[in-house]
Every structure is written in structure tokens, then in C-alpha cells.
Amino acid sequence: MxxxxxxxxxxxxxxxxxxxxxxxxxxxxxxxxxxxxxxxxxxxxxxxxxxxxxxxxxxxxxxxxxxxxxxxxxxxxxxxxxxxxxxxxxxxxxxxxxxxxxxxxxxxxxxxxxxxxxxxxxxxxxLEEKDIHIVHKGKHTPGNWGIIAPGTGLGEAGLYWDGKTAHPFPTEGGHCDFAPRTDPDIDMFIYLKKKFGHVSWERLLSGPGIFTIYEFLRDVKEMDVPAWLTDKMLAHDDASALISENADDVPICTETMNLFMRYLAIEAANLALKVKATAGIFIGGGIMPKNLKYLDTHTFTRWFHDFGRMRHLLEDIPVKIILNDxxxxxxxxxxxxxxxx
Structure with missing residues (x-):
């Protein structure tokens, strides 16, 4: 347990x-x-x-x-x-x-x-410890936990700690507003605003979100797309999986996964602050276990901790990925x- x-x-x-x-x-x-x-x-x-x-x-x-x-x-x-x-x-x-x-x-x-x-x-x-991959060990201060899970959509939940046991509770936090931090993020927001109207974190942190990031890099940032990749996407029923499968060799796919990981770190930290998840953040869903090789731990934790006056709190929060599907x-x-x- x-x-x-x-x-x-x-x-x-x-x-x-x-x-x-x-x-x-x-x-x-x-x-x-x-x-x-x-x-x-x-x-x-x-x-x-x-x-x-x-x-x-x-x-x-x-x-x-x-x-x-x-x-x-x-x-x-x-x-x-x-x-x-x-x-x-x-x-x-x-x-x-x-x-x-x-x-x-x-x-x-x-x-x-x-x-x-x-x-x-x-x-x-x-679950057991073997079902978990540690991203950041942290210090485990007794308190609440948070769970964020990118999949077809973006799920978020919390677990309230009463001193003896944890009480899970749901949220619809994945539908909260995406907040840009950098100039390219602002370009992303403008692109998504035109495309969807309301811009939620789910528009980026999900299976469809991976393809949305790719489209932004292709259409707005004009990154090169190999002709063979375009042909494969026309014949493939899961473009997001195709992007992640080629992130080792194709620059636009590499940058897509880099942005996905950065956005995940930021929104995971947002959740940690909202539920005061001092005991830890768990990352669930089907995307992360399949893409662990694209997770740069140093970069992820840097963005997870980069929250100004709350850095000291976030630096102590453990971050773990759930491997058991x-x-x-x-x-x-x-x-x-x-x-x-």
C-alpha cells in the first residue's frame, strides 16, 4: 500500500x-x-x-x-x-x-x-513501490497529495490527509485556463484562442494536446516536417503516438515532447499549490509511462520549482509517476x- x-x-x-x-x-x-x-x-x-x-x-x-x-x-x-x-x-x-x-x-x-x-x-x-518511478524525491512532509493524469483528456484530483488516512476527491482542474509564461507561450495561447475559444490546460496536456503542440510548431513556428512523416500521419489513426515515437530523430517531434513535458511540470506544480500537496504529486495516465525517455528530470524539476515565492514549498514536494496501467x-x-x- x-x-x-x-x-x-x-x-x-x-x-x-x-x-x-x-x-x-x-x-x-x-x-x-x-x-x-x-x-x-x-x-x-x-x-x-x-x-x-x-x-x-x-x-x-x-x-x-x-x-x-x-x-x-x-x-x-x-x-x-x-x-x-x-x-x-x-x-x-x-x-x-x-x-x-x-x-x-x-x-x-x-x-x-x-x-x-x-x-x-x-x-x-x-499499489507497491515497484509501480512507481521517482522524478523528484523531495522530503515528504505529512499532508495532502495531488494526482494529475494526461490521457485523452487531463484529469486532476487530490487526496486530503486527516492525520491517519487519505480521502480522495475529484476536481475538474484540467479545464482551468492555460497561463503562458514565455513569449512563445503567448504565441501558443493566441493560436489556441483562435482555434478553441477557451484555452484550458487540457488542450495541451493530453493525447490530442500533443498533436496540437505539433500543429503550432508546424503552422506558426514553421518548423520543418519531413514528407514521410506527413504521409504516415495521413495513414495513422494516432498522430500523437507517431509524434512521440519519432521524438528521438525528428526535431519538430522532439520540440513537441519538450514543450509537453514543460507544460506538465508547470501544471503539476499549479495543482500542488492549489491542494497544498506537501506529501507529493503523482502523475498518472497512459502517456507518461510510454514516454519516460523524453523526461529530462533536471528540466522538469526546474520548471516545477520555478514559482517565485513558493519555490521553497515546491522544492520539498516529491513527484512520482504511476507506472501500473x-x-x-x-x-x-x-x-x-x-x-x-
Whole structure:
């Protein structure tokens, strides 16, 4: 256990074994997994990945996943969007999900919807040190934690420390305003303002954001783009992945990833200040584990600490990258047996 996470007042941890369905529902892909819980540990029974946009609703996806299997005892889904009264509209997909509606399809079993960064936070209860890459050791002053996770969008969450356990809570901080610092950043802001209207950090710190940075360097800064790369992008369904794959050899791709890492350092520090994350910042999501070789630790920490009068606070804050891509699923499983409600 990396962090002692609070348990619900009526948790199942001392009760009979049960079968859980956990889900991590994102704008691009959705992971579903069933686990057997024995009161202490989670044993994976089955797992599948789906392209979210191939389905019109979650109910059909669950039905496909459970075909031929026993109905689970409880379900929990981490969803990319703000959950209100058991309902959510997915931010980057035209889906609406109602936990009561899903429950009604399966004998009214408990079904929980929580923000996907909350599930990542709960997943810290079952991760080990081997699942973590340390960017900056810091000093670990007891207090809150923050989690930032660039993926299809930009998720952010916090964990409030009560002196004994941590209490995860969601935010929609990824949709806060992008703030330029340098003259090229101002050019970036003007470019994004024309393109999107409102300029949030998610427009840069996400999979689509990597491609947006690349477009800015190509169209505004007029960096050279090899013809073969343009041809590949026309045939590739993930331009951002293509950019990161060629960041070793192609200057525009290199600069794209450099800017991405710098912006991530700055917004991670913004989150640390907002939730006073003296115990540490965790970086989750699927992008960073695949691109660790482009992370220059010295440059990252320099931008993370470069906050004027708050430098002394940020210099002591540990920064760690979550390597385990099952963290959100494990967190959803954890929440299913330890719900707040």
C-alpha cells in the first residue's frame, strides 16, 4: 500500500467474498475487469479493452463483457467527467450514464460512478513501490497529495490527509485556463484562442494536446516536417503516438515532447499549490509511462520549482509517476468494497 486510503463506514472488507465488476471509462478506450475479492486481496478473473466510441452506451458494453459470466455482486466505474447524484455526461464522448439505470439491469446490485481520477487515487491503496518511478524525491512532509493524469483528456484530483488516512476527491482542474509564461507561450495561447475559444490546460496536456503542440510548431513556428512523416500521419489513426515515437530523430517531434513535458511540470506544480500537496504529486495516465525517455528530470524539476515565492514549498514536494496501467481499475475495485455512501 502506497497510501493508507480511508474505508467506508459499511465496507465489505470483513464480509464474505464477492465478485466485482470494475471499469475505467475514458474518451478513447474503456477497460472492464471482473475481480474476486476475498476480504483482503483482489484476484483478476477477466479483463477486456474496448474502443469507447464503438458503443452507444455503457449498458451494451457491460452486457458484452458479462456474456456467459455470473452477474457480479457490485460494480464501480471510474468515468472521465463530473459525477453528480450518480449521473455523468462523459466529457469527450456523447454518453450519459446513470448508476441507478445500470443497477436496475442487474438485480439492483450496488453500482457506483466516481471520477476516473478518483479511481486512480483509490488505486494507490493497492499499489507497491515497484509501480512507481521517482522524478523528484523531495522530503515528504505529512499532508495532502495531488494526482494529475494526461490521457485523452487531463484529469486532476487530490487526496486530503486527516492525520491517519487519505480521502480522495475529484476536481475538474484540467479545464482551468492555460497561463503562458514565455513569449512563445503567448504565441501558443493566441493560436489556441483562435482555434478553441477557451484555452484550458487540457488542450495541451493530453493525447490530442500533443498533436496540437505539433500543429503550432508546424503552422506558426514553421518548423520543418519531413514528407514521410506527413504521409504516415495521413495513414495513422494516432498522430500523437507517431509524434512521440519519432521524438528521438525528428526535431519538430522532439520540440513537441519538450514543450509537453514543460507544460506538465508547470501544471503539476499549479495543482500542488492549489491542494497544498506537501506529501507529493503523482502523475498518472497512459502517456507518461510510454514516454519516460523524453523526461529530462533536471528540466522538469526546474520548471516545477520555478514559482517565485513558493519555490521553497515546491522544492520539498516529491513527484512520482504511476507506472501500473491497471491503477484505475484496481481503484474502482477498491471503491466497490469501500464506498463512501
Amino acid at each position: 502506497l497510501i493508507p486510503i480511508r474505508t467506508g463506514k459499511n465496507n465489505w472488507s470483513a464480509q464474505q467474498p464477492c465478485i466485482l465488476l470494475a471499469g475505467d471509462i475514458g474518451g478513447t478506450k474503456t477497460n472492464l475487469a471482473s475481480y474476486k475479492y476475498d476480504g483482503k486481496t483482489f484476484s483478476l478473473l477477466k479483463e477486456n479493452k474496448y474502443r469507447t466510441k464503438n458503443y452507444d452506451d455503457l449498458g451494451k458494453m457491460i452486457s458484452d463483457f458479462l456474456a456467459g459470466s455470473k452477474t457480479p455482486d457490485r460494480m464501480c466505474f471510474g468515468v472521465a467527467g463530473p459525477v453528480l447524484n450518480g449521473k455523468v455526461q462523459i466529457t469527450n464522448v456523447p454518453w450519459g450514464i446513470d448508476s441507478k439505470q445500470i443497477s436496475g439491469l442487474y438485480n439492483n446490485i450496488p453500482v457506483h460512478l466516481i471520477n476516473d481520477l478518483e479511481t486512480t487515487a483509490y488505486g494507490l491503496a493497492v 491497471k491503477t484505475a481499475l484496481l481503484g474502482a475495485a477498491w471503491y466497490a468494497v469501500n464506498p463512501i455512501e
